[in-house]
Amino acid sequence: MTRRASTGPISNPSPTGSRTWVFVISSTAFEEIHQQVGAFGRTAV
Secondary structure, rough: OOOOOOOOOOOOOOOOHHHHHHHHHHHHHHHHHHHHHHHHHHHOO
16 A cells, blocks of 8 residues: 555645645644543533
8 A cells, every 4th residue: 555645735845835734734633623622521521
């Protein structure tokens, strides 16, 4: 199995651009997960 890296917006030719994409995606995903965990904790208790 070989994963092609030419899929999605992260396949940017410029390394800085791809790094920015990864940072943005990871930061937004972290925020979303944090909010979901917080909401789940409030409803669970």
